[in-house]
Amino acid sequence: MARLLEYTNIEKKATPHIFRHTHISMLAEADVDLATVMERVGHDDPQTTLKIYTHVTKKMKKGRFRKS
Secondary structure, three states: OHHHHOOOOOOOOOOHHHHHHHHHHHHHHOOOOHHHHHHHHOOOOHHHHHHHHOOOOHHHHOOOOOOO
8 A cells, every 4th residue: 555655746644444434435426326336335324434434525415516
């Protein structure tokens, strides 16, 4: 992971698990339905996906995403 981060501009401490959170948040930002996200990442409980893994992105805050 450290070797891969050398090729990026990421300054924060990054782990593969952080990218999992980012991936799920970006899927939510892209308006991918919850069932598809859960299946993709192997979650059985929607609350795990929504409350733990999905974070509000800058685009979401600015309202630049499709709303359901």
